[in-house]
Amino acid sequence: MPETVSKAGAHSATESMNKKPAAAAVGVATGGGGAGVVNVVGRPSLRSLAALAGVTSMTVSLALRDHPSISSATRTRLKKLAAKHGYRPDPMVAKLMQHLRTRRTERTLLSLCGLRLRPPAISAQGYDYGQQVCTGARGRAETLGYRFEEIFIDEPGQSPRRLQKLLTSRGVEGVLLLPMARPVSVGRLLDWSAFATFSATSSVLTPRTHTVMPDQFGNMMQLCRELTKQGRRRIGIATAEEHDVRVEHRVVAALGWHTTLGDGAKKEGGANGGSGGDSGGKAIPPLMMRAGRADFDAAELRRWVEAHELDALVSDSEWYLDQIAAMLPGAWRKRLTLVATSVYPPLARYAGINEKPEEVGAAAIEALAAMIQCGERGLPATPRTTLIAGEYVEPRGRRGRRAGRG
Numbered sequence: 001m002p003e004t005v006s007k008a009g010a011h012s013a014t015e016s017m018n019k020k021p022a023a024a025a026v027g028v029a030t031g032g033g034g035a036g037v038v039n040v041v042g043r044p045s046l047r048s049l050a051a052l053a054g055v056t057s058m059t060v061s062l063a064l065r066d067h068p069s070i071s072s073a074t075r076t077r078l079k080k081l082a083a084k085h086g087y088r089p090d091p092m093v094a095k096l097m098q099h100l101r102t103r104r105t106e107r108t109l110l111s112l113c114g115l116r117l118r119p120p121a122i123s124a125q126g127y128d129y130g131q132q133v134c135t136g137a138r139g140r141a142e143t144l145g146y147r148f149e150e151i152f153i154d155e156p157g158q159s160p161r162r163l164q165k166l167l168t169s170r171g172v173e174g175v176l177l178l179p180m181a182r183p184v185s186v187g188r189l190l191d192w193s194a195f196a197t198f199s200a201t202s203s204v205l206t207p208r209t210h211t212v213m214p215d216q217f218g219n220m221m222q223l224c225r226e227l228t229k230q231g232r233r234r235i236g237i238a239t240a241e242e243h244d245v246r247v248e249h250r251v252v253a254a255l256g257w258h259t260t261l262g263d264g265a266k267k268e269g270g271a272n273g274g275s276g277g278d279s280g281g282k283a284i285p286p287l288m289m290r291a292g293r294a295d296f297d298a299a300e301l302r303r304w305v306e307a308h309e310l311d312a313l314v315s316d317s318e319w320y321l322d323q324i325a326a327m328l329p330g331a332w333r334k335r336l337t338l339v340a341t342s343v344y345p346p347l348a349r350y351a352g353i354n355e356k357p358e359e360v361g362a363a364a365i366e367a368l369a370a371m372i373q374c375g376e377r378g379l380p381a382t383p384r385t386t387l388i389a390g391e392y393v394e395p396r397g398r399r400g401r402r403a404g405r406g
Contacts, residue, residue: 044082048085053078059078060078060082064375065375110171111148111174114138114151115151115176116150117152119181130178130181132358136365139362148365175198178200178361179201182203183205185205187207193379197368197379199213200213200360208380210367210384211385211386216250217253219251219355220250221258222353223352227337232312232337235258235311237251237252238301239315240320255286259281264281287304295323301324302329302332311337314339317341318340320340321350324338337351353392359388363386
């Protein structure tokens with residue numbers, strides 16, 4: 001008996017789908033090999049493969065797209081048959097069919113879902129970076145014809161079973177992991193094999209998925225170059241321990257490279273004269289805010305700034321920079337340049353890096369939609385990461401002036 005498919009899996013398939021295809025279908029011929037023998041003529045198609053396998057064309061289509069309504073054994077058998085006969089999908093037809101599937105009814109319109117933790121009442125960045133990523137994702141999803149909704153995974157009463165049921169009932173095909181307020185592992189949150197899954201953050205420790213995120217190492221190198229142009233050579237970073245884990249130590253690593261091997265290691269008046277030549281600068285250790293704290297220790301901060309004779313100080317956000325400025329003597333604030341690794345240009349009060357969160361979200365949705373179109377579900381064997389370059393910006397009131405506060 002040919003394998004049948006549910007209405008949900010086949011998108012309102014008719015009863016005729018359960019009937020065995022006629023042997024005279026396009027791409028199929030009989031004869032030459034005795035009664036009941038089916039031969040593929042010309043380029044193999046879904047119909048010809050269905051005739052060979054004794055199932056419907058829809059069953060073959062769903063199996064090749066790894067749809068969960070088809071059993072694993074049948075999917076494997078039909079994939080082997082397709083490979084044996086050299087079947088290749090026509091990308092233009094696949095695009096058209098995807099378009100038709102998402103337009104049949106509002107009920108069958110494909111949905112995408114963004115998952116994240118609720119942001120803290122006062123965002124440490126001064127703005128909700130995750131919300132900006134979400135905004136970019138939603139806008140791009142809508143232009144591609146998808147519904148997009150945001151779900152907080154730490155809602156009261158939320159559980160893996162309840163969340164799985166919720167996503168399934170809403171027809172969610174793709175899941176986007178959004179930036180989290182802290183490093184999290186959500187590997188056991190869902191049965192990931194049921195969804196196309198992508199990430200727009202490195203703050204999700206597990207599962208490992210394909211990812212689009214800011215180029216934090218490159219962005220910090222760009223920030224260091226800007227500070228060096230302004231004559232700042234003693235650059236220190238004050239960062240939250242949790243943030244350092246979330247960005248996989250890329251920001252601290254970039255500053256370490258700049259200080260010990262890059263422009264920060266070159267001494268003015270070196271062997272070659274001018275500002276180039278000698279290298280081998282001494283790394284300035286970062287000042288880490290311990291996990292669980294909401295602010296830096298004022299005495300520790302002042303000792304650190306004084307011990308390393310800093311002339312520039314970098315932190316994760318403008319919110320932290322405000323804290324730091326309030327803890328330092330006025331004379332120190334005048335000689336220190338304060339910059340942030342993440343600023344939002346419309347609201348920026350300090351110079352820093354625009355990480356382009358809306359573009360991160362949009363790029364993640366484009367990749368997630370491509371996975372759905374190709375029938376890719378579950379977690380990848382080899383996760384790939386795409387990096388979005390940021391841009392150095394200054395507050396509107398200080399365009400063209402030196403970064404810093406005074």
